[in-house]
Amino acid sequence: MKKEITIYDIAADVGLSPTTVSRALSNHPRVKEVTRNKILHAAKNMGYQSNIFASSLRKRRSKSIGVIVPRLNSAFQSSVLAGMEKIATQAGYNLIISQSMESLEKEISNTKIMFNSRVDGLLVSKAGTTDNIEHFQPFFQKDIPVLFFDRVPENNHCTGVVINNTQAIYDATAHLIKEGCKRIVHVLGNLQINVYADRLKGYKYALMDHGFVFNADNVFTNELDEDSGERIVEKILKLNPRPDGLLVSNDTSAASCLIALKKRGIKVPEDLAIVGFNNDLISRMVEPNISTINYPSYHMGEVAMKNLINHLDDENQEILQKTNTITLRSALIIRDSSKRRH
Amino acid sequence: MKKEITIYDIAADVGLSPTTVSRALSNHPRVKEVTRNKILHAAKNMGYQSNIFASSLRKRRSKSIGVIVPRLNSAFQSSVLAGMEKIATQAGYNLIISQSMESLEKEISNTKIMFNSRVDGLLVSKAGTTDNIEHFQPFFQKDIPVLFFDRVPENNHCTGVVINNTQAIYDATAHLIKEGCKRIVHVLGNLQINVYADRLKGYKYALMDHGFVFNADNVFTNELDEDSGERIVEKILKLNPRPDGLLVSNDTSAASCLIALKKRGIKVPEDLAIVGFNNDLISRMVEPNISTINYPSYHMGEVAMKNLINHLDDENQEILQKTNTITLRSALIIRDSSKRRH
DNA sequence: TAGAAGTATGCAACCGATTTCAATACATTT
DNA sequence: AAATGTATTGAAATCGGTTGCATACTTCTA
Numbered sequence: 001m002k003k004e005i006t007i008y009d010i011a012a013d014v015g016l017s018p019t020t021v022s023r024a025l026s027n028h029p030r031v032k033e034v035t036r037n038k039i040l041h042a043a044k045n046m047g048y049q050s051n052i053f054a055s056s057l058r059k060r061r062s063k064s065i066g067v068i069v070p071r072l073n074s075a076f077q078s079s080v081l082a083g084m085e086k087i088a089t090q091a092g093y094n095l096i097i098s099q100s101m102e103s104l105e106k107e108i109s110n111t112k113i114m115f116n117s118r119v120d121g122l123l124v125s126k127a128g129t130t131d132n133i134e135h136f137q138p139f140f141q142k143d144i145p146v147l148f149f150d151r152v153p154e155n156n157h158c159t160g161v162v163i164n165n166t167q168a169i170y171d172a173t174a175h176l177i178k179e180g181c182k183r184i185v186h187v188l189g190n191l192q193i194n195v196y197a198d199r200l201k202g203y204k205y206a207l208m209d210h211g212f213v214f215n216a217d218n219v220f221t222n223e224l225d226e227d228s229g230e231r232i233v234e235k236i237l238k239l240n241p242r243p244d245g246l247l248v249s250n251d252t253s254a255a256s257c258l259i260a261l262k263k264r265g266i267k268v269p270e271d272l273a274i275v276g277f278n279n280d281l282i283s284r285m286v287e288p289n290i291s292t293i294n295y296p297s298y299h300m301g302e303v304a305m306k307n308l309i310n311h312l313d314d315e316n317q318e319i320l321q322k323t324n325t326i327t328l329r330s331a332l333i334i335r336d337s338s339k340r341r342h
Numbered sequence: 343m344k345k346e347i348t349i350y351d352i353a354a355d356v357g358l359s360p361t362t363v364s365r366a367l368s369n370h371p372r373v374k375e376v377t378r379n380k381i382l383h384a385a386k387n388m389g390y391q392s393n394i395f396a397s398s399l400r401k402r403r404s405k406s407i408g409v410i411v412p413r414l415n416s417a418f419q420s421s422v423l424a425g426m427e428k429i430a431t432q433a434g435y436n437l438i439i440s441q442s443m444e445s446l447e448k449e450i451s452n453t454k455i456m457f458n459s460r461v462d463g464l465l466v467s468k469a470g471t472t473d474n475i476e477h478f479q480p481f482f483q484k485d486i487p488v489l490f491f492d493r494v495p496e497n498n499h500c501t502g503v504v505i506n507n508t509q510a511i512y513d514a515t516a517h518l519i520k521e522g523c524k525r526i527v528h529v530l531g532n533l534q535i536n537v538y539a540d541r542l543k544g545y546k547y548a549l550m551d552h553g554f555v556f557n558a559d560n561v562f563t564n565e566l567d568e569d570s571g572e573r574i575v576e577k578i579l580k581l582n583p584r585p586d587g588l589l590v591s592n593d594t595s596a597a598s599c600l601i602a603l604k605k606r607g608i609k610v611p612e613d614l615a616i617v618g619f620n621n622d623l624i625s626r627m628v629e630p631n632i633s634t635i636n637y638p639s640y641h642m643g644e645v646a647m648k649n650l651i652n653h654l655d656d657e658n659q660e661i662l663q664k665t666n667t668i669t670l671r672s673a674l675i676i677r678d679s680s681k682r683r684h
Numbered sequence: 685t686a687g688a689a690g691t692a693t694g695c696a697a698c699c700g701a702t703t704t705c706a707a708t709a710c711a712t713t714t
Numbered sequence: 715a716a717a718t719g720t721a722t723t724g725a726a727a728t729c730g731g732t733t734g735c736a737t738a739c740t741t742c743t744a
Contacts, residue, residue, distance in 0.1 A: 686744095
């Protein structure tokens with residue numbers, strides 16, 4: 001392997017000490033302008049490349065941030081990541097990304113790797129089965145900031161960036177009621193996840209506030225994947241009286257339901273009104289367009305990263321410690337799949 | 343900050359030298375079984391955490407791999423990344439990910455960052471405007487393997503993982519012809535990108551082989567985003583005679599076209615048959631389902647990462663150097679949007 | 685039993701940038 | 715001209731793990 005150019009080589013070249021070279025390269029003010037230029041020039045000429053390992057070893061920080069998501073190949077998550085990457089790069093941080101595959105075990109293992117990689121901060125959206133946060137203890141102990149997004153732990157020691165899931169589904173439910181729905185089915189994912197637990201609350205509250213009685217039979221816990229529609233619709237058809245409103249916690253599943261319904265000749269929204277969640281591309285592409293909750297995913301990535309980095313750079317640790325939750329604005333988007341009045 | 347536990351602390355604790363501790367921790371064979379166990383035990387007890395900076399500095403490798411994609415928030419890319427992450431994690435490599443936003447400038451800057459981060463290898467899908475690969479020179483010079491995927495440079499010094507884009511569109515075109523289409527429009531992205539240039543070839547060859555004359559008016563270069571349908575359909579309607587086949591280089595755009603066509607009362611596939619590309623979720627969800635090319639994105643991520651890591655681990659550098667291109671199987675999936683015969 | 689061969693451990697020199705403390709050079713003030 | 719202050723620079727220790735070479739200790743062979 002070719003020899004690397006180090007600050008010592010530069011120092012020898014320009015006849016100064018490594019100390020001065022180091023200072024010049026990091027724009028330390030206590031180096032004469034002329035000297036600095038001479039050094040920068042030599043560095044460029046010699047093809048100098050700073051060694052981040054040496055630097056990180058000495059400075060005890062890596063200038064990198066870890067991100068753990070349940071799955072990389074999800075429209076929502078990749079949009080969040082895009083927002084994070086933008087901010088991180090701007091601020092000179094690297095992004096180390098891994099996925100937990102919705103498994104607590106993998107999440108623990110990923111957390112360890114991130115810790116060993118000495119990330120300066122960690123951003124996490126929990127796996128479905130994660131019910132404790134023991135495995136983040138090493139981070140807490142070393143005061144390495146951990147910030148959760150979307151799926152946050154119940155524990156309120158942790159800072160999280162979220163939307164108001166309860167409110168969002170409250171609004172969606174109220175909307176369906178206003179459209180004349182009498183029996184609304186709510187389909188959601190694993191209730192261990194705050195996101196879904198909160199939404200269920202919103203559904204209940206809205207029913208209550210509008211004089212409806214909550215009925216557990218109308219709540220389905222389900223995978224929300226591409227094929228879920230068939231299973232969900234089968235269940236719906238077994239209910240008597242037949243539901244006339246459907247609230248699905250993700251647009252992919254909502255679209256899948258829509259297709260399954262149409263296949264059976266059930267009209268949307270006339271026979272059954274649908275509202276999805278996320279405002280994914282798919283909600284705008286199927287027919288009828290699916291009403292949904294706009295989830296500002298890209299923005300969530302930006303906000304989460306910005307907060308974490310602010311915390312790191314300004315050394316005003318307290319801000320994040322005192323902040324408990326950052327709630328982003330989400331909004332109901334009404335489209336044809338739920339318009340039953342004229 | 344609390345003091346870190348180092349191998350020196352462990353050494354002092356068990357009454358051995360740091361050398362032996364280091365060897366024991368990295369499973370070096372020249373340490374007695376008993377000694378090793380004693381050391382591992384102490385390490386665990388004392389809460390030892392290896393310092394990768396010190397290790398990387400000395401060993402001159404980072405155990406991390408860089409990935410540069412045009413955009414993170416794309417169904418295709420995020421699926422590729424998911425495949426890469428799986429393999430990388432299994433092999434003990436970290437993933438440092440960044441996006442070029444389709445800009446050469448950002449790609450260059452990202453490349454520099456990756457180089458400075460001393461990734462052990464680099465995986466790249468080129469930005470649209472990238473027409474040279476000068477900026478990877480530092481990697482080539484230092485013999486750090488760079489592997490391209492999907493969007494690869496023309497230059498055939500580089501190893502790439504791709505599908506046979508020419509064949510894919512050839513098949514799609516031939517299919518449309520077989521379905522009775524006489525005038526087929528092909529919509530694709532920036533022709534600087536090999537992916538689209540190759541597809542255009544496939545389109546031309548297929549026309550030729552079936553006795554059609556290629557007509558440049560039938561080729562549109564376009565953004566292939568969610569809103570592209572309106573613009574594309576407007577252009578189509580200006581053509582005379584009216585086209586009866588549409589080959590769109592991405593499913594999002596194909597779906598967008600489908601919607602724009604339906605809005606105008608043009609029947610798919612009767613008046614106009616459509617074939618998309620990628621086999622994204624959306625192609626299966628719209629009505630009619632869109633015929634498309636199955637692009638094995640997850641698999642591409644796995645294969646690319648596996649090859650890169652093999653190369654790194656086995657030290658048999660030659661394999662990758664001698665491999666020019668790895669082509670994955672893609673296949674035409676025929677759905678309702680292009681079935682015109684009974 | 686001497687000598688060879690092998691096994692287990694340690695010494696000390698790295699890897700390359702940063703930073704504390706101190707020294708020197710230079711400018712300004714009285 | 716002396717004193718004080720300020721701007722530049724440098725020596726050396728440090729971050730923590732790895733590794734070539736040396737040494738001590740076993741075991742085996744002739």
